[in-house]
Amino acid sequence: MANPGVNGRKASRQQTDxxxxxxxxxxxxxxxxxxxxxxxxxxxxxxIVIVLFAWLPLLVLAALQGQFxxxxxxxxxxxxxxxxxxxxxxxxxxxxxxxxxxxxxRSVAQQFLDRNLIPDGSMEKFHAAIASTNRLRNAxxxxxxxxxxxxxxxxxxxxxxxxxxxxxxxxxxxVNEGAQxxxxxxxYGYVSLPIFQFLLVRWYYRLYLWTRFLWKVSAIRLNLxxxxxxxxxxxxxxxxxxxxxxxxxxxxxxxxAAQLANxxxxxxxxxxxxxxxxxxxxxxxxxxxxxPLLVFTPQLAAARWRGRLEYGMLASRYKRAPHVGVGKDxxxxxxxxxxxxxxxxxxxxxxxxxxxxxxxxxxxTWQASLSLAAATLIPVLPLLLTMMPMEELMTKFIGILFR
Numbered sequence: 001m002a003n004p005g006v007n008g009r010k011a012s013r014q015q016t017d018x019x020x021x022x023x024x025x026x027x028x029x030x031x032x033x034x035x036x037x038x039x040x041x042x043x044x045x046x047x048i049v050i051v052l053f054a055w056l057p058l059l060v061l062a063a064l065q066g067q068f069x070x071x072x073x074x075x076x077x078x079x080x081x082x083x084x085x086x087x088x089x090x091x092x093x094x095x096x097x098x099x100x101x102x103x104x105x106r107s108v109a110q111q112f113l114d115r116n117l118i119p120d121g122s123m124e125k126f127h128a129a130i131a132s133t134n135r136l137r138n139a140x141x142x143x144x145x146x147x148x149x150x151x152x153x154x155x156x157x158x159x160x161x162x163x164x165x166x167x168x169x170x171x172x173x174x175v176n177e178g179a180q181x182x183x184x185x186x187x188y189g190y191v192s193l194p195i196f197q198f199l200l201v202r203w204y205y206r207l208y209l210w211t212r213f214l215w216k217v218s219a220i221r222l223n224l225x226x227x228x229x230x231x232x233x234x235x236x237x238x239x240x241x242x243x244x245x246x247x248x249x250x251x252x253x254x255x256x257a258a259q260l261a262n263x264x265x266x267x268x269x270x271x272x273x274x275x276x277x278x279x280x281x282x283x284x285x286x287x288x289x290x291x292p293l294l295v296f297t298p299q300l301a302a303a304r305w306r307g308r309l310e311y312g313m314l315a316s317r318y319k320r321a322p323h324v325g326v327g328k329d330x331x332x333x334x335x336x337x338x339x340x341x342x343x344x345x346x347x348x349x350x351x352x353x354x355x356x357x358x359x360x361x362x363x364x365t366w367q368a369s370l371s372l373a374a375a376t377l378i379p380v381l382p383l384l385l386t387m388m389p390m391e392e393l394m395t396k397f398i399g400i401l402f403r
Contacts, residue, residue, distance in 0.1 A: 018109035018130055018213070020206040021102040023137040025144075026198075040099045047095045054192040055087040058171075061184035067170040075169040075266055077184070085258035086196060089379075093251035094199045097244070104244035105210070111237045112217065122220045129216035133209055146201050147194075154197045155189060167266065203248060204288075211292035214238075218295040226307025226356040233303045238293055238363045242372070245289045249375040256281045257379040264386050271383050278380060285376045286369060293363045300361045307356035 021027075022040060030036040035046040062068045062077035069078050077083070109130055112118050118126045136142065168174065171185030181189060222233075230236025256277065263269045 017106055018133070019102050019106045020133070020137060020209045020213075021098050021105070023134065024142075024202075025140050026202070040102050043096060043099050047092050050095060050195065051087060051091055054091065054195050055083075057187050058083065058087075058184050058192060061182070061187060062170045065170075065182055065184060067182070067184070071170070073169055073173075074167040075262070077170040079265070080170065081261040081265065082258040083188070085254050085261070085379075087192065090251045090254040090258070091196055091199065093247050093254065094196075094203065097203075097247040097251070100247060101206075101241075101244045104241045108237070108241065112222075115234050115237075117222045117224070117234055118220060119223060125220055126217065129213055132216070133213045136212075137206075137209055142205055143202070146198060146205060149201065150194045150197045154201075155194060207288060207292065211295070214292050215295045218299060222296075222299055224299060224303040226303050226359055231358060231360050232363050233300055233359065235296055235300070235363055238296070239365070239368065242289055242293075242364070242368050246372060246375045249285045249289070249372050250378060252281060252285055253376040253379040257383060260380070260383060264383065271387055278377070282373050282376050285372060289372055290362075290364050290369070296363065297361050300359065304356060304359040304361070307359065 022038065027036060030046060034042070035049060036042055059068070059077065065071070067073050067076050069076050109126075112126065169185075170182065171188045172179040172181050174180075222235075224233030224235070226233060228234045228236070232239075260271070260274050260277070263274070264271060
């Protein structure tokens with residue numbers, strides 16, 4: 001006979017488990033072909049199969065058409081930095097990030113309950129937010145729209161007009177009407193690139209679900225504690241999810257760095273001319289990662305305001321008590337006030353007031369912001385070497401080796 005208590009706890013656990021990653025048609029397809037499971041295991045197998053399916057045919061087809069190395073084109077396959085970084089660096093990062101983000105975010109909903117942040121009267125609303133997020137995560141329509149967007153906008157408009165180089169490459173030759181795709185170019189433009197772009201925009205959809213869930217939770221009046229040691233009223237656990245998104249920042253930085261590398265190597269454009277593009281990517285990642293957490297700023301501000309009023313009132317009453325005189329019970333008024341239980345010892349009262357005063361209004365720190373910017377810029381750093389003449393670079397490198 002089943003134990004009702006155990007079953008109740010299991011049901012509660014199912015209600016509060018949260019993930020924006022585990023679900024959706026593509027996830028179910030990967031499970032069906034044994035490239036994933038409920039815990040997003042088999043990352044290595046999944047990564048190898050998807051990456052090789054996207055990149056290996058390009059290598060084979062480029063070699064068959066004689067454009068692996070040379071072949072009378074400006075950009076042979078082997079020297080195309082963008083294609084290799086896109087599929088051998090950025091794509092693996094997008095896939096590997098799933099497990100990390102899933103592990104960090106799946107306990108977020110439970111943390112709201114474990115820390116007693118959700119009032120009893122708002123439990124139904126809280127579980128409704130989880131349920132609606134799960135429904136959108138598992139729905140077919142959003143991913144169908146993502147695929148339509150990838151082919152209708154990402155390939156036919158963005159790639160053909162703004163991304164592809166306008167010189168003879170291993171994937172296309174310029175003609176009067178535009179560009180004529182090679183066999184490798186057909187696979188690149190209609191198979192490999194759509195897979196990559198789908199994995200990328202699916203992350204944006206997941207972050208939309210994350211933002212939507214937090215927004216719905218922020219509509220509940222949370223039991224925030226102004227004196228909580230995390231300086232966030234008890235919401236400090238939200239900042240832990242930011243670290244999981246650093247992998248996405250590196251992937252985005254790699255995408256930009258690869259595009260810039262091709263412009264530098266094949267068009268001779270110096271790196272300083274891309275300062276604006278690099279800055280835009282850094283700002284974009286800051287907004288993508290930190291903006292969802294801003295939905296709690298109004299509640300944090302209100303909690304800090306209430307805390308300052310309450311502790312300010314207690315401090316005023318306590319400080320004035322010694323000057324009031326003798327109470328009705330014959331004790332000094334100060335002691336009578338202290339015995340009422342309305343006040344804390346002076347040191348503790350001052351400490352709590354300072355904690356309230358220094359309470360943060362956003363679950364973001366300068367350290368986290370700088371770390372995210374660094375993660376975005378790491379892939380760009382090797383391009384700094386292009387600002388140094390090759391002879392000078394080799395001389396310094398040899399000097400380091402044999403000094």
